[in-house]
Amino acid sequence: MIFKLIKSEGIAHHSYFIGVNGQAVVVDPRRDVDIYMRLAESEGLEITHIFETHRNEDYVIGSLELANLTGAEIFHGKKLDFAYGTPVSDKDKFIIGYIELEILETPGHTLESITIVLRDLRVSEDVQMIFPGDVIFAGETGRIDFYGLDKRSEMAGLLYDSIFDKILPLGDQAVLCPAHGAGSVCGADIRRQDFTTTGYEARTNPQLKSKSREDFINLKIKEEHYTPPYFKKMEDFNKNGAPIIGCVPHLKAIPPKKLVEMKNNGVQILDVRKPTSYAGGHIPGSLNIWKEGVATFAGWFLNYEESIVLVDDDSYGINDVRNSLIRLGFDNLYGFLANGFPSWYVTVENVDSLRLWTVKQLKEHQFDGDFFLLDVRKINDWKKGHIEGAHHLYIGEVPERLSEIPQGIPVVVYCDSGNKSTVVCSFLKENGYNDVISVLGSITAWKKAGYPVKS
Numbered sequence: 001m002i003f004k005l006i007k008s009e010g011i012a013h014h015s016y017f018i019g020v021n022g023q024a025v026v027v028d029p030r031r032d033v034d035i036y037m038r039l040a041e042s043e044g045l046e047i048t049h050i051f052e053t054h055r056n057e058d059y060v061i062g063s064l065e066l067a068n069l070t071g072a073e074i075f076h077g078k079k080l081d082f083a084y085g086t087p088v089s090d091k092d093k094f095i096i097g098y099i100e101l102e103i104l105e106t107p108g109h110t111l112e113s114i115t116i117v118l119r120d121l122r123v124s125e126d127v128q129m130i131f132p133g134d135v136i137f138a139g140e141t142g143r144i145d146f147y148g149l150d151k152r153s154e155m156a157g158l159l160y161d162s163i164f165d166k167i168l169p170l171g172d173q174a175v176l177c178p179a180h181g182a183g184s185v186c187g188a189d190i191r192r193q194d195f196t197t198t199g200y201e202a203r204t205n206p207q208l209k210s211k212s213r214e215d216f217i218n219l220k221i222k223e224e225h226y227t228p229p230y231f232k233k234m235e236d237f238n239k240n241g242a243p244i245i246g247c248v249p250h251l252k253a254i255p256p257k258k259l260v261e262m263k264n265n266g267v268q269i270l271d272v273r274k275p276t277s278y279a280g281g282h283i284p285g286s287l288n289i290w291k292e293g294v295a296t297f298a299g300w301f302l303n304y305e306e307s308i309v310l311v312d313d314d315s316y317g318i319n320d321v322r323n324s325l326i327r328l329g330f331d332n333l334y335g336f337l338a339n340g341f342p343s344w345y346v347t348v349e350n351v352d353s354l355r356l357w358t359v360k361q362l363k364e365h366q367f368d369g370d371f372f373l374l375d376v377r378k379i380n381d382w383k384k385g386h387i388e389g390a391h392h393l394y395i396g397e398v399p400e401r402l403s404e405i406p407q408g409i410p411v412v413v414y415c416d417s418g419n420k421s422t423v424v425c426s427f428l429k430e431n432g433y434n435d436v437i438s439v440l441g442s443i444t445a446w447k448k449a450g451y452p453v454k455s
Contacts, residue, residue, distance in 0.1 A: 054076075065244055267309055362414070
């Protein structure tokens with residue numbers, strides 16, 4: 001049996017490729033499907049089955065894209081009216097060569113969630129692998145808040161039943177292959193561990209140590225999660241079918257003069273350089289999200305209508321950014337600034353800059369009272385310790401709660417290390433805040449300097 005984990009960084013998405021006896025199965029494929037096609041070609045396999053563990057919320061599922069290229073059949077849970085594919089039910093089985101794939105209906109994260117159970121019939125009737133989607137992770141269990149506050153208790157109860165009555169009884173030996181790893185918004189605190197086992201999770205997962213169903217429900221309903229606005233777009237695409245792109249689009253190289261014209265007519269300029277480079281000089285009105293942060297934060301700040309143009313110092317890494325945006329459904333991605341940001345200032349176009357403070361400067365002015373100090377980390381990090389005098393607003397909530405940030409006085413922003421604070425500062429500048437300052441090193445440097453935090 002051929003088994004491959006395919007990781008999509010940023011959204012921490014995991015998909016799986018399983019090959020046996022000339023056939024291949026893909027579980028939860030991403031939208032840029034070339035990697036599955038290359039695997040199939042290199043191993044001499046035909047992709048015949050595609051399984052979706054649930055309607056994913058944080059990326060565009062690549063099932064239709066892959067089926068369009070291969071003719072494979074798509075399978076997913078029956079408790080959602082998908083516009084494509086074939087619904088499956090509890091205990092349905094698929095025999096592919098010498099492996100058996102059994103379907104378990106495991107609601108809780110979503111109502112239509114399914115778990116795929118793999119047995120190698122040449123070896124044993126025991127379960128070898130489990131693909132639970134977002135039901136259970138390494139050190140975590142799936143979030144249960146997508147159906148609203150009044151449904152959280154019901155969904156938590158379903159999740160408990162799915163885990164304790166269906167998944168854990170499959171045996172301590174079973175390898176768990178979840179749909180996400182550490183950093184995903186689909187779990188609050190997923191361990192940095194690609195694989196785990198049912199036995200290991202039963203013994204170590206803090207959410208599975210609840211003594212009763214009631215305890216588990218009470219634990220889950222108290223969780224605090226963030227829901228990016230782009231989730232609604234993903235839910236629509238993944239229920240009704242996303243447009244088929246055929247192949248990952250080629251990005252156009254845009255000369256500075258052309259970008260000036262586009263800027264005058266409305267365009268989203270996404271600068272993917274490091275915060276310090278952006279601060280030193282950038283295109284006025286551009287949004288800064290460092291390359292590795294695009295997959296995580298683009299969905300909070302970009303829209304699906306206006307064209308998107310990327311800016312870097314050069315073209316290195318642009319394709320990775322492109323892939324991240326395509327996975328999030330941003331088909332309005334148009335191109336990139338030809339020859340990078342240097343071409344902008346060489347042609348004498350207008351350049352803006354961003355003020356930076358060190359933590360020493362912040363400490364010197366901490367109690368001056370003439371600026372608004374904003375902490376944009378997650379609420380749990382804020383509760384563990386923050387700088388005295390700060391106000392809290394999670395980075396992703398800034399666009400919708402902009403009115404809570406005062407104008408007319410300097411706004412000083414800090415986060416974990418300075419990346420997210422610069423994202424927020426660039427957004428504030430784009431929206432009329434003229435005096436914003438990002439703190440280099442942010443809370444990490446503050447603590448290393450020995451300065452006190454308040455909890």
